[in-house]
Structures are given as structure tokens and as C-alpha cells.
Amino acid sequence: MKMIPKRTIRIAKESDAHTIAVIHVASWQKIYRGHIPDAILDNLSIHEREGKWLALIKNNIRILIIELDSLMVGFASIGPSRDTDTDPTKCGEISAIYFHPDYWRQGLGRKLCNRAFSELEEMGFSEATVWILKENAQARKFYEKMGFKETSDIKADKYDNDVILNEIRYRKKLGNPFSFKPLQESDLQLLCRWFDQPHVKQWWDDKLTHDQIKNKYSERIGNPDIVPFIAYLEDKPIGFIQYYHANKVGKGWWPNEVEGTVGIDQFIGEEDFLNRGYGKQMICAFGHKLFQDPAIKKIILDVDPNNHRAIHCYENAGLRMMGSIDTPDGVAYIMAAYKNQSIEPHHYLLKKPQPDSLLYKTIRSDYFINMLEDNYIYFRRVDTYHDDIRDSDQPDEDKHLSGKSKFENAPNYSGKDYYNDCRARTYACCFSTENTPHLWKHYSGSNNSATCLAFNSSRLIDFLNTRISETLLKNIGAPLSHLFYINYGLVTYGDLNSQFMGELLPTPIQYVYFKDANKYSEEKEFRISLSCHIPMGKIKLTDGSFFNFPESLQISFDFIQAINLHVIEKISFSGKHEEKLKTQISDYLKNKISNIELKRLLA
Structure with a gap:
């Protein structure tokens, strides 16, 4: 299987100047062949350009490096506009983007350009400019796809006294260019035209006539449960998008979703705006708009498993794959995004159980x-388990290697120290994927009395994720998401x-989800982990006290709500007091849940 190289973008260091110069020269020799005499191109000096780039780096000019598996393949230089007719406090400039010719046409330019936009926005600029060789049709087409607009501004740059390069200026407003206007009766004819487009029909064909389309969407105007919009790119309508409350509509699509979850449907109707990154921008802007509503905590959408372009777009927009579902229209993938950024930052590294499978918690x-x-x-701190003193610890070989790794700005602090600090700030709540005798034997305690809760895996994860903003550390009354992922x-x-990792410095979470097979494989463990946002140093709470990472944490969890929503499917008991316990739990719950739920739970 061919491995996809890892793409990373970082800020340039002084040691990068030579490779930047190599790429710069190689790119010029390819781009400007035919525009600059061969004699000049063939004698470009890497050494001279290295000196210029080194000086820029030393002067804190922001230069972005893009790498494939740690190999530099391109760079971009950004900063305030150098043009005298612009405000350098508001207008930024991409003064250079170059790739080694061996890495052209691989989608890297779009990735680096988008990062340049983000950096310019962070620097406080509301607009970006770029000067492009007038005869460079390929570059002009690329920047137009990235949202730049051609201006009438042209300048003639003299190169090497004998060569005149005519350049044209392009401009782009920074920030997301999308806005959304509620669907109106006057939009219905436009909507019908879009539904006739082959690229829309391919994935969104209800086989409706124009009159039926108008009737269907006219009924949604003013509907609080399904809310449609026309998406505008600046002043031009280019697409349709709507949201709906998943627990109120759907007719069998979303039986497990609760209040606070909205689904979205969308398409770009104008064919000229496909494959230009606008789908991602539209979804990002709409998601941002939705999450301004404090009642909305989760966004979901379904996608045909064969619609690979849409799946890629949604992933780039920040939605994550949650599994597959059976819908009235057949099997679909479900993807989701949560409002709170503390939710599952390492989901791409971890394996999930099968959707709706059972998890067993025996205590x-x-x-x-x-x-x-x-x-x-x-939850218990992972370095305090008495039955596994190496829980979440590095394997010996990894620990030996990380002990040799030092931080550039903290030479006395090693990778080993970092992992130890992370481990001392991580907590776990453990479940099993199978209800085995091993669990009852080891978790009943000295009085040989145990209770086993069977959780629906998908509902448990969603239950915790959608409530994380209200979840408290009961020990101290602080919101969980303020301190932990x-x-x-x-x-x-x-x-x-x-x-086992095969790499020197893996993400610490990988150790949290690894255990010794010789001792613990019978547990068949599923784990929920809490990792502190800050892996080292002191953490001061709002009351002025310091959080000292106790051995255990109590996390607020509404059992009654979890039972009513079938997050908890069943409770069973074992031991000499089994019937007494069942009666005690029944008496406690009978006034809090229905008799039907009680019978289901304790059957």
C-alpha cells in the first residue's frame, strides 16, 4: 500500500535559507523560461539568493515552509503590502509562493495559500494582494481560483537591466466571503434552475417537477424546524444550504439525536464555482453562524459513501466521520462537528468500537x-492505578530514546520529562467491550457485590460530547472543558x-491507549480519557487556588437522563445481595423514570 506523505507547514528558520534558495532558483528556471533569457536563468546564483532569504528571516519576515515527510518542497513569503497606494496596516501581501517543479500540481499550492491567508488574518490584515507575471496564465488561473480578483494595476519590473517583467496586481478580501440570506419566494425559480444542474442531480435528485420543488421549499419559508438559506459569495448567490433540528424532523433519519443537534444539507448550484474551495468555506461560515446560537451544540450531516469529493470537502471543513447509518434512502455515512474544541482532538489516532455496540462498566x-x-x-489518574503501575507509561525503549531528546528553549527538560508530566495530568474511565467473568471477578470488591452497566457506545460518546460545556468537575465545581480535552x-x-510506536516522539495520547498484552488483554478495554490542556507548569483556578491534580475526579453525569435516552441500556447485579440491590435501585428510580423504562433497564 502506498503511504500518503505527511504534509506540514511551519515558520522558516535561519537554517532553511539554503533550501529556500534552491527551490527559488529551480522554480524560476522553470516558470520564467521564455520570459527571461536562458543565459540569465542558467546562471542564477543559489548562494546569492540564500543570503537574501537569510537576511529576510533574520529581519522576522514571515516565511512559511511546506514539507512532505520533513522534506521542504515549497515556501511562501508574506507581510504588509509594499505598494505605496495601500494602507500597510490593513493590506497584506503574498510576495512569493514557489514550489520545486517536481512537486507542482499536487494540491500543495492551495494548502500553502490557505495557510498564508490565515497568517495574514492573524496579523490583522483585512485584504491581500499579489503581483503576478502578466504572461503567466497558469499562476493567474490559480490565484483566481483562490478568490483573488484581477485589477487594472500593472507595473513593469526591470530585471538585470535588460529584462522587463510586466506584472498585474490581484486583490482578495480576507475572512470568509460567505453570507446567508433566508430563502424567499423570489428565490424559488433560481432553486429550480440549480436542481436541474447535472452536478446537483447526481447526489440530490428527488425527481420533483419545478412546481413540486417550489411547493416543497415554499413550505419551509418561516418554518422554525427546517430553515433554508441562499448562500452568497460576496454579492453573488451560488448555493443552497439549510439546517434542521434533528430531533424534530427526519422521519426515521435521526432517531437517537437530542435537542441541541442540527443537521445541514447543502450544495453549490453554480457550476463555475465548483472545485475552488468554496464548499469548505461555505460550510465553515455556516457552521460558525449556527454555533453562535447557544442552544446548538452539534452539527451533523449525511453523505453518500460514493460521494468522495463531498466527504473530502466536509473533512476539510472540520467534520469528522462518525460511522454509517441506515436511512430511508439507504446506507449513508454520518459526519459531525461539535461546538466545544475540547472534544476529541485526537480522534484520528484512536479506534472506536462498532456503532451502537455495548460497553460494560462493572463496579x-x-x-x-x-x-x-x-x-x-x-475518573482515576492514570499513573495511580495500583493494579497497573505502568498504565499510560512509555515502553522502556521509547523512554530511553525520549530521555535523550531536549527542548530547544529548555535544555534541562527532556522528552521523557514531558511524557511523565502528561501522564500525571491524564485521567481515565474504563469500560469493556465484552461482559466477561473476568470483569465480575476483578471488580466486585471485598464484599463480592458488583453492578454492571451496559452503555450504548455511540450514545454514550454523543451524550458526553453534547453536554461537555455544562459538565463539571464536582471536586472543585469548575467546568470540565476549561481544563481537559x-x-x-x-x-x-x-x-x-x-x-511499539515505531517513532521517537509520538503523541502522548498513544501511550494512554496502550497496555501490556501479557497482563491485561482479557480486559478488552474501551477508555474515556481526560488530558489536561496544559501539560506542564502550575494551573490557577478562577478562585485563585491552584489545581493540584488529585488521584481521582468526579465528573457530573445525569444518570436519569442517560437512562431515558437509552445511553444506559441495562443494569445487572451479582453477589449475595443481588435481589436486595435490585430492589434498592428499583425503589430509587421508580419515581424518576417510567415503569416501561424501569422494566427494560432491570430485565
Whole structure:
């Protein structure tokens, strides 16, 4: 299988100047062949250009480097506009984007250009300019696809005294260019025209006549449950997008979604605006608009498994694959985005259980009663497990290697120190993917009395994610998401004494989801982890006290709501007090949930 190279973009360092110069010369010799005499191009000095780029880096000019598997293949230089007719506090400039010719036409230019836009916005610019060789049709087409507009501004640059290069200026407004206007009756004819487009019909064909389309969408105007919009790129209508409350509409599409989740549907209707990155920008802008509503916590959409272009677009817009679902129209992928940024930052590294599979949490019965009555679930710091003192620790070989790795600005602080600090600030709540005798034997406690809760895996993850903004650390009353990221994944089992990762400095979360197969594989563990946003140093709370990372945390969890939403599918008991416990739990719950739910839960 061919491996896809890892693409990274970073700020240039002084040591990069030579490679930048090599790429610059190679690119010029390709681009300007036919515009500048061969004798000049063939004698371009890498050494001379290295000196110029080194001087720019030393002067803190922002130069972005793009790498494939740590190999530099291109760069961009950005900063305030150098033109005298612009305001350098508001207008930025992309003064150079060059790639080594061996890496042209691989989509890297778009990626680097988008990063340049983001950097310019962060620098406070509301507009960007770029000067392009007038005869360079390929470059002009690229920048037009990136949203630049041609101006009438032309300048003649003299190169090497004998060569005149005519350049034309392009401009682009920074920030997302999309706005959304509620669908009106006057938009329905435009909507019909879009539905006739082959690229729309391919994935969105209800086989409706124009009159039926008008009737269908006219009924949605003013509807609070399904809210349609026309998407405008600056002043031009180019697409359709709508949101709907997933728990109120759908007719069988979203039976498990709750209040706070909205679905979206969308398409770009104007064919000329396809394959130019506008789909991503439209979804990002619409998602930002939706998340301004405090009641909306999650956005979902469904996509045909064969619509690879749409899937790629949605992933680039920040939605993540959640699995597949059976819909009235057949099997579809479901993708989602959550409002809170503390949710699953490492989801791409972790394996999830099968959708809607059961997870089993077996604990001492007296512990469960305390959790039920006080509404919390229990997390333990991973470096304090008595039965596994190496939980989330580095394998020996990795630890040896990371001990040799030093931080550039902290030479006395090693990679090993960093991993140890991360481990001391990470907590876990553990489940099993199978209800085995091993669980009942090891988690019943000294009184041999245990309770097992069976959770629906998909609903549990979504239940916690959609409530994370309100979830509290009950020990201190602070919001969970102010201090911790939350992740979910199946534990990988292997040999702790080998360098299982195959890389020197993996993400610390990979160790949190790895355990020694020789001792713990019977657990078949699924783990929810909490990792501190800040892996080192002191953390001061709003009341002025310091958070000292206790051995355990109590996280608020509404058991009654979880039961009513079928997050908890079943509760069972074992031990000499089994019937007494069942009666005690039944008495506690009977006035809080329906008899039907109670029978289901304790059957």
C-alpha cells in the first residue's frame, strides 16, 4: 500500500535559507523560461539568493515552509503590502509562493495559500494582494481560483537591466466571503434552475417537477424546524444550504439525536464555482453562524459513501466521520462537528468500537449507588492505578530514546520529562467491550457485590460530547472543558518492553491507549480519557487556588437522563445481595423514570 506523505507547514528558520534558495532558483528556471533569457536563468546564483532569504528571516519576515515527510518542497513569503497606494496596516501581501517543479500540481499550492491567508488574518490584515507575471496564465488561473480578483494595476519590473517583467496586481478580501440570506419566494425559480444542474442531480435528485420543488421549499419559508438559506459569495448567490433540528424532523433519519443537534444539507448550484474551495468555506461560515446560537451544540450531516469529493470537502471543513447509518434512502455515512474544541482532538489516532455496540462498566455496588445518588462518574489518574503501575507509561525503549531528546528553549527538560508530566495530568474511565467473568471477578470488591452497566457506545460518546460545556468537575465545581480535552478509544495491546510506536516522539495520547498484552488483554478495554490542556507548569483556578491534580475526579453525569435516552441500556447485579440491590435501585428510580423504562433497564 502506498503511504500518503505527511504534509506540514511551519515558520522558516535561519537554517532553511539554503533550501529556500534552491527551490527559488529551480522554480524560476522553470516558470520564467521564455520570459527571461536562458543565459540569465542558467546562471542564477543559489548562494546569492540564500543570503537574501537569510537576511529576510533574520529581519522576522514571515516565511512559511511546506514539507512532505520533513522534506521542504515549497515556501511562501508574506507581510504588509509594499505598494505605496495601500494602507500597510490593513493590506497584506503574498510576495512569493514557489514550489520545486517536481512537486507542482499536487494540491500543495492551495494548502500553502490557505495557510498564508490565515497568517495574514492573524496579523490583522483585512485584504491581500499579489503581483503576478502578466504572461503567466497558469499562476493567474490559480490565484483566481483562490478568490483573488484581477485589477487594472500593472507595473513593469526591470530585471538585470535588460529584462522587463510586466506584472498585474490581484486583490482578495480576507475572512470568509460567505453570507446567508433566508430563502424567499423570489428565490424559488433560481432553486429550480440549480436542481436541474447535472452536478446537483447526481447526489440530490428527488425527481420533483419545478412546481413540486417550489411547493416543497415554499413550505419551509418561516418554518422554525427546517430553515433554508441562499448562500452568497460576496454579492453573488451560488448555493443552497439549510439546517434542521434533528430531533424534530427526519422521519426515521435521526432517531437517537437530542435537542441541541442540527443537521445541514447543502450544495453549490453554480457550476463555475465548483472545485475552488468554496464548499469548505461555505460550510465553515455556516457552521460558525449556527454555533453562535447557544442552544446548538452539534452539527451533523449525511453523505453518500460514493460521494468522495463531498466527504473530502466536509473533512476539510472540520467534520469528522462518525460511522454509517441506515436511512430511508439507504446506507449513508454520518459526519459531525461539535461546538466545544475540547472534544476529541485526537480522534484520528484512536479506534472506536462498532456503532451502537455495548460497553460494560462493572463496579462495586456501593460505589455505583453513590454515583447514582450524586450524579457523577469516576475518573482515576492514570499513573495511580495500583493494579497497573505502568498504565499510560512509555515502553522502556521509547523512554530511553525520549530521555535523550531536549527542548530547544529548555535544555534541562527532556522528552521523557514531558511524557511523565502528561501522564500525571491524564485521567481515565474504563469500560469493556465484552461482559466477561473476568470483569465480575476483578471488580466486585471485598464484599463480592458488583453492578454492571451496559452503555450504548455511540450514545454514550454523543451524550458526553453534547453536554461537555455544562459538565463539571464536582471536586472543585469548575467546568470540565476549561481544563481537559476528552477522547475515546479502544485500548491497543502489545509488548510493553518493545518500541511499539515505531517513532521517537509520538503523541502522548498513544501511550494512554496502550497496555501490556501479557497482563491485561482479557480486559478488552474501551477508555474515556481526560488530558489536561496544559501539560506542564502550575494551573490557577478562577478562585485563585491552584489545581493540584488529585488521584481521582468526579465528573457530573445525569444518570436519569442517560437512562431515558437509552445511553444506559441495562443494569445487572451479582453477589449475595443481588435481589436486595435490585430492589434498592428499583425503589430509587421508580419515581424518576417510567415503569416501561424501569422494566427494560432491570430485565
